[in-house]
Each structure stands twice: as C-alpha cells, then as structure tokens.
Amino acid sequence: MQRILSTQLPAxxxxxxxxxxxxxxxxLLKSVxxxxxxxxxxxxxxxxxAPDVRAQVEALTEETVxxxxxxxxxxxxxxxxxxxxxxxxxxxxxxxVPPPFDLYRPVLAASLPTQLDHASTALRHPxxxxxxxxxxxxxxxxxxxxxxxxxxEVHTPKVVGSSTESGANVFALDWFGRPAYLAQSxxxxxxxxxxxxxxxxxxxxxxxxxxxxxxxxxxxYTSLDVELGFVTDHRDVMAxxxxxxxxxxAGVADRAGGALDTLGVTVPAVPAEIPAVHFTDALAIAGAxxxxxxxxPAHERALGEWARAEYGSDFLFVTGYxxxxxxxxxxxxxxxxxxxxxxxxxxxxxxxxxxxQRLHRHADYLAALAARCEPVEPYAGYVxxxxxxxxxxxxxxxxxxxxxxxxxxxxxxxxxxxxxxxLHRLTP
RNA sequence: GGUCCUGUGGAGCAGUUGGAGUGCUCGCCGCCCUGUCAAGGCGGAGGUCGCGGGUUCAAGUCCCGUCAGGACCGCCA
Numbered sequence: 001m002q003r004i005l006s007t008q009l010p011a012x013x014x015x016x017x018x019x020x021x022x023x024x025x026x027x028l029l030k031s032v033x034x035x036x037x038x039x040x041x042x043x044x045x046x047x048x049x050a051p052d053v054r055a056q057v058e059a060l061t062e063e064t065v066x067x068x069x070x071x072x073x074x075x076x077x078x079x080x081x082x083x084x085x086x087x088x089x090x091x092x093x094x095x096x097v098p099p100p101f102d103l104y105r106p107v108l109a110a111s112l113p114t115q116l117d118h119a120s121t122a123l124r125h126p127x128x129x130x131x132x133x134x135x136x137x138x139x140x141x142x143x144x145x146x147x148x149x150x151x152x153e154v155h156t157p158k159v160v161g162s163s164t165e166s167g168a169n170v171f172a173l174d175w176f177g178r179p180a181y182l183a184q185s186x187x188x189x190x191x192x193x194x195x196x197x198x199x200x201x202x203x204x205x206x207x208x209x210x211x212x213x214x215x216x217x218x219x220x221y222t223s224l225d226v227e228l229g230f231v232t233d234h235r236d237v238m239a240x241x242x243x244x245x246x247x248x249x250a251g252v253a254d255r256a257g258g259a260l261d262t263l264g265v266t267v268p269a270v271p272a273e274i275p276a277v278h279f280t281d282a283l284a285i286a287g288a289x290x291x292x293x294x295x296x297p298a299h300e301r302a303l304g305e306w307a308r309a310e311y312g313s314d315f316l317f318v319t320g321y322x323x324x325x326x327x328x329x330x331x332x333x334x335x336x337x338x339x340x341x342x343x344x345x346x347x348x349x350x351x352x353x354x355x356x357q358r359l360h361r362h363a364d365y366l367a368a369l370a371a372r373c374e375p376v377e378p379y380a381g382y383v384x385x386x387x388x389x390x391x392x393x394x395x396x397x398x399x400x401x402x403x404x405x406x407x408x409x410x411x412x413x414x415x416x417x418x419x420x421x422x423l424h425r426l427t428p
Numbered sequence: 429g430g431u432c433c434u435g436u437g438g439a440g441c442a443g444u445u446g447g448a449g450u451g452c453u454c455g456c457c458g459c460c461c462u463g464u465c466a467a468g469g470c471g472g473a474g475g476u477c478g479c480g481g482g483u484u485c486a487a488g489u490c491c492c493g494u495c496a497g498g499a500c501c502g503c504c505a
Contacts (some may be wrong), residue, residue, distance in 0.1 A: 222505095
C-alpha cells in the first residue's frame with residue numbers, strides 16, 4: 001500500500017491508507033485515544049479504540065516516528081473533517097526522546113537561544129519550518145525570474161586567496177600550507193562572469209568575520225547575487241532588481257501559500273516603479289545631519305516609514321551614496337563624482353540589497369586603487385580582466401535571511417535560519 | 429568593540445525595603461474522564477537560585493569578579 005500524506009486524506013474517504021510521520025501529540029481519554037500524526041504536509045488525526053492498539057499508543061512518546069494503516073472516514077468533529085479509524089500502529093524507530101519544548105502548541109514558547117540549541121527539533125515546529133519553506137520559495141522565485149531573462153547561474157569559489165573588500169574582516173584558514181580566506185562575496189567572480197555570459201546570478205553562502213552582534217547579522221548568510229552587462233547606468237540594474245524582488249514574492253505566494261497562512265503573512269505588493277530618493281535627500285527626510293557619510297539604522301527605519309506614508313510602498317531605493325563609503329569598484333555619478341551610481345534597497349526600513357554600477361575600464365580600476373592608496377597586486381587577477389574588454393555593467397546582492405525575516409515580521413534573522421552561524425554560535 | 433539589561437526544577441516566568449517553608453503556568457510520573465482540538469479533573473516527583481568571593485546575626489535579593497544570554501549602537505546584506 002502506497003503511503004499518502006495527511007493533506008491527501010479527504011481524497012481517500014472509505015479507503016484503507018498508509019500514513020507515516022511523527023507522533024505530534026496523543027490525547028488519551030477513557031474510551032478513545034487520539035493520535036495526531038505530523039508529516040511533511042501537515043497533521044492527521046488517528047482514532048484509537050482497540051485496547052491493544054491503545055496500549056501501544058500509550059507507550060509512545062511525542063516525536064516518535066510511526067507508520068499507521070487504517071480506514072479514512074469523514075467526520076465533521078475531526079479537525080480536518082476526516083480521520084483515520086481502526087488503525088494499526090507500527091513504530092519505525094525506538095521511542096523518541098522528547099525535546100525540551102512542546103512542538104504541538106500553536107506557538108513555540110522556548111526562548112530563541114533554547115530553540116537554537118535544539119535546532120534539529122525546534123525547526124519541526126510549524127512556524128519555524130514555515131519560515132524555511134518561504135525561504136526556499138523565495139529562492140525558487142529568484143531563479144525563475146532571472147532564468148526567464150536569460151541570466152545564467154554560476155558557482156564561484158568560497159575559498160579565496162585574498163579578501164574581496166578592503167577593510168572587512170575575513171576568516172583565515174590554511175590551504176595546503178598557504179593562507180586563504182572564506183569568501184566574503186562573489187563580487188569579483190560574478191563581474192568576471194559578465195565577460196562570459198553577460199548576465200549571471202549566484203545563490204550561495206558568504207562569510208563575514210565582523211563582530212556584529214545584532215539581530216540582523218550572521219557570520220555566514222546566503223547571498224543572492226546578480227550581475228549584468230550592457231547597462232546604461234545603475235537605473236537599469238534597479239529595474240532588474242525590482243522585477244527580481246517581485247518574482248521572489250510571486251514565488252513565495254505560488255509555492256508557500258500554506259506557510260504564509262501558518263504565519264498569518266500576506267505578501268506585499270511591489271510598486272511598478274519603486275520610489276527612489278538620492279542619498280542627500282534621504283538624509284534630510286530622515287532628519288540626519290547633512291554631512292553624514294552613511295545612513296544609521298534609525299535613519300533607515302525613518303525612511304521606511306516615510307516611503308510607507310508617502311508612496312504606500314514597503315520598498316524604497318536610496319541612490320547616490322557617497323563614493324567614500326562604497327568599495328573601489330563602484331562607478332561614480334558622472335554628473336557628481338563625489339557621489340556614486342550605487343544604491344541600497346530598503347525593505348520596511350531595513351537595508352536589504354546593496355548594488356550599483358561598477359567600473360568597467362582597466363584604467364579606472366588602477367586610478368580607483370591608487371586613490372585609496374591600495375596596491376594592485378592582491379587584485380591582479382581581477383583587475384587584469386578589465387584589459388580584455390568588459391561591458392558597462394552592474395549588479396546587486398540580496399540578503400536572503402533579511403528578506404525572509406522582514407517578510408514574515410521576524411525580529412531576528414536567526415528565526416529564519418536553520419543553523420545560524422554568528423559570533424557565539426558554531427553548533428549545532 | 430562600546431553602553432545597558434537578564435541568569436531561579438525540563439520549558440516560560442514571579443519572588444517587594446535583605447528576614448520563618450523559593451512560588452506560578454506548562455511539561456513529566458500516577459490515578460480518573462465516551463470525541464479530544466494548546467483537552468479536562470485529582471495527586472506526585474523534580475531546584476547547588478549560572479559560578480567564585482565579599483558585606484551582614486541573616487543573601488535568590490546588596491557589593492566585586494567571572495562565565496553565559498539578550499537589546500541598542502558602531503558596521504553591514
């Protein structure tokens with residue numbers, strides 16, 4: 001007999017079926033016992049009356065893996081309108097050691113550190129797994145959107161010989177006796193691949209050894225990177241980003257509707273054109289001093305509220321960040337060279353994406369490094385490529401965990417990360 | 429890295445100006461309950477109050493140190 005999932009029960013009323021999953025909860029009454037079985041699709045109620053089966057069920061612990069064979073009946077008093085009666089129950093493993101929290105309650109009451117310490121079981125809670133399903137659906141939407149636009153997915157090294165962005169802290173490791181680093185970004189490689197495919201994207205981990213102990217930082221996170229050639233300037237990149245974010249949200253709505261329902265989340269609309277403000281105007285809107293080189297988190301929150309009130313948008317572009325605060329490969333604004341053709345995308349007041357137009361002439365790279373008093377040698381393999389013909393190009397990187405956290409209203413990116421890696425956490 | 433906050437049975441919390449027995453909810457164990465829905469009723473077990481030192485007749489409570497966790501900031505996706 002083929003196994004079916006809990007959500008398929010209504011299609012099998014009157015038939016004998018085989019279910020398998022985890023003991024979500026047992027409710028033992030005098031004359032009847034209920035066994036709630038959880039599987040990948042949801043929950044199924046099994047009604048136990050026979051004394052010998054009841055004795056078996058009484059001996060099971062929550063989270064034990066079981067197989068149930070029984071008859072499906074429609075019953076309005078059952079939670080899903082259907083239930084399985086006259087079952088045989090067969091454990092598929094030894095009785096499970098129950099986790100230190102109750103997975104069968106609507107909300108997981110354990111504190112975040114407790115959940116993270118016991119991630120393998122905490123993630124089984126429907127609210128936690130829903131966040132991961134949404135994450136997966138968002139990535140599927142990301143790929144689908146870019147595939148339709150002739151982008152090619154690439155895979156670049158995560159162990160590199162020199163740091164990508166000057167100043168940022170890197171994890172050093174030993175590579176057959178030579179110093180090496182975990183990649184902080186696929187930035188250089190995705191630019192080089194523009195020279196091959198014109199349009200590329202990558203989904204992969206990046207590593208930041210910066211001691212930022214906050215609700216929106218991880219030492220390892222998933223970066224959704226995009227780079228495309230033959231752009232006029234950063235505005236072409238912003239248009240692709242707009243469509244990509246819309247495609248990610250469409251992917252979530254299409255593939256993770258159940259997860260959205262579980263969390264009570266509705267997918268926000270992406271304006272056909274996301275409102276954009278120049279950095280200098282953004283400072284004024286946020287009430288920051290005019291000379292500030294960057295936006296503080298409090299300023300970003302204020303801008304998020306402003307975009308909501310002024311445009312009814314959850315998204316806001318901030319363009320023209322000062323060149324001084326952007327990496328050396330950033331293309332300046334030809335009209336105002338102190339400002340860049342770089343942008344951030346704020347999602348509900350949090351920085352979600354950084355992007356921009358890049359330099360594409362070899363001489364510009366040499367000048368940019370010289371202006372920052374940086375040697376060329378560490379970047380030689382990267383900078384040399386620009387001697388061989390590179391189109392005007394640009395791109396962006398979306399922080400996946402931030403995207404999901406903002407989407408579902410999670411206070412901490414760790415709530416939407418299966419096994420977060422941060423300053424203090426290296427296990428599980 | 430800076431500032432502030434918190435560590436009390438398995439989980440989440442309360443514990444007042446230092447004062448007799450650390451309490452509550454949930455879980456766990458036992459008994460009861462004809463259909464539960466985070467089931468319900470009765471009873472029970474389980475705690476070096478993070479760790480070390482100090483003040484005091486007396487410390488969960490005050491002081492110092494230390495370890496762990498959290499929030500904000502710096503910085504970033």
